[in-house]
Amino acid sequence: MVRDKEQTRQRLIEAVGTALSEHGFQGLGVNAVARVAGVDKVLIYRYFGGLAELLEAYGESQGFWPSREEVLGRKVAVIKALPKAERVEAVLLGLLDALRQRPQTIEVLAWEAVQQSPLTAMLAERREAWSRQILAELFDDAGPEDRPLLTLASLLVAGFQYLLIRARRGSVYGGIALDSEAGWAEVRDAIRRACRAGCN
Amino acid sequence: MVRDKEQTRQRLIEAVGTALSEHGFQGLGVNAVARVAGVDKVLIYRYFGGLAELLEAYGESQGFWPSREEVLGRKVAVIKALPKAERVEAVLLGLLDALRQRPQTIEVLAWEAVQQSPLTAMLAERREAWSRQILAELFDDAGPEDRPLLTLASLLVAGFQYLLIRARRGSVYGGIALDSEAGWAEVRDAIRRACRAGCN
DNA sequence: CTCGCATGTCACCGTTAGGTGACTTTATAG
DNA sequence: CTATAAAGTCACCTAACGGTGACATGCGAG
Structure with missing residues (x-):
């Protein structure tokens, strides 16, 4: 000892x-x-x-939630120059890849989704704060008219987080192969398409 | 007794x-x-x-998973006549509303997402079969070129299922108010926008 | 009526969990 | 060296769980 x-x-x-x-x-x-x-x-x-x-x-x-650098790379300024829809796209794809590297974070997300306790409430609040911060930093020029786009972004995040949670143990969801790189490529593609829809 | x-x-x-x-x-x-x-x-x-x-x-x-009638209403023929993207939209919005009426089903979905056991595996398989059946019935004219649209649909389903799971106990996710009808209206709107993106 | 079996009750076992008090060991200040 | 407080060990408690055997009770066939 x-x-x-x-x-x-x-x-x-x-x-x-x-x-x-x-x-x-x-x-x-x-x-x-x-x-x-x-x-x-x-x-x-x-x-x-x-x-x-x-x-x-x-x-x-643990920074069990990924840092901004981990999600966005080092090119924050570049991303800020993009049109809003592409900014959303960059954040979502970055977040997806960052989370895939962090099984413990996914485990905590699953927990959070399923149990309400003082601890999970704290984690949930921290995640909300994180997303508010990203929002403030990358979308400081956003107004009320962008609300639908940001809602769509949250819905997509919810979607791939759910897929990540299920991928821990299951292997297929709604026809998507969660255990293959090809399946996740399809997911990324779907995210890109959906983001493009948000602009109009 | x-x-x-x-x-x-x-x-x-x-x-x-x-x-x-x-x-x-x-x-x-x-x-x-x-x-x-x-x-x-x-x-x-x-x-x-x-x-x-x-x-x-x-x-x-229990038909703990909603029936096709419950999701689509009685207007299957009408839906089949729509363009593909609008068909997806109709199914997704119908499924969302049907699930909101079924707290027990949502509870099972949460369970399924979190625990892998013979039982949850059976439930998961049944859900996959259900979605395959809907697909076969409503999208018998779909080819490989529609795969991206269907992946997007699955991603959106994953998204609102996750929101439904979190809504059981939490009240807000990514800025969406899960405890208000207004929040869910935003979600529905986001689904509609995303579906429109799938067609091109 | 009464006998037998299906229906339902009860008490108990082993295991695991969270939690606590009392003990032993070791480093170090004086 | 030695006294003391921190660091770590051990034994034990209560509660809840899944599971099982033995018992009580009531209905219906003969």
Whole structure:
């Protein structure tokens, strides 16, 4: 044993991610996390106060939601110069690809969709704040007349997030092959088409 | 006590629906269902073999997935005469309204999205079969060139199903007010716009 | 009427969960 | 060296779960 409080805290936080990837948010509990961390569960209470606070720390430490750079690349200025519909397209496709790299985030999204608890409420609020921020940054020239376009964007995000959630375990949805790159190429194509519809 | 096997079976099946509406698929277990039915849990094993088979019976009894009439109204012939994009639009809007009337079905959809089990696999397969059937009936004239349109349709269905799932407990997603009729009107409008994009 | 079987009740088992108090070990300040 | 407080271990509690065997009860055939 190392007898180092900070390191043990860190191991617990990482164990949350591991447990999420391996067994999903179901079965995520004090006992499971402690088991994965190889640590006594009582330390969760001592160091964090409880599972809720540990999960909160996990949410802070990991940027479990992708950063703006991860979604947009480094070309924010380029994107801002595009017409609105193409801006939406760039954000959506970037977000899709970023999320596909983050199984733990998808797991949290699934959780959020299914359970309402103080923790998931916090995560949901953070996600909403994130989208408001993107909006403010990339669409500062948007007025009420762009509301339909932005609603369409949210609907499309909802759509591929749902597909990502189902792809964790299932392999096909509505004829789309979720386990093949070809299937996701079709999804990307559908997003592009839908965005073009938003402009008029 | 009534001492009527068939009636008790029926009460158990109905209790599944009640338990689903009241407490969600989480916490749906032998004990909970028996409690709601006001019946001893051992009867679930005696009459059905176990919870899985009881749930299967629930899936059969309730048309928990809406019928074609419920989605399309009685005007199938009229819809078939429309251009493809408008046909998609009619199906999607009909499905959205039908699902909004069926909280239990939405609960099952959430479940399906989150847990992979023999039962949810069966439900998922049934849903896929349903969509294949709609496709065959309404789009018998569709060729490979319509594949993008149908992918877009599936993406939009995924989108509003996700919104329906979140609307059970949350109230806002990506700026859309899920607890107000105005929010859903925006969603419907976005679906219409996206469908129009599919034709070219 | 009464006997037998179908119907329904009850008590109990093992397991797992969240949670807590009391214990042991180790680093370090004095 | 030693006292002490932090760090970590252990044993145990209650509750809920899925599941099962033994029991009580009422209906209907003979």
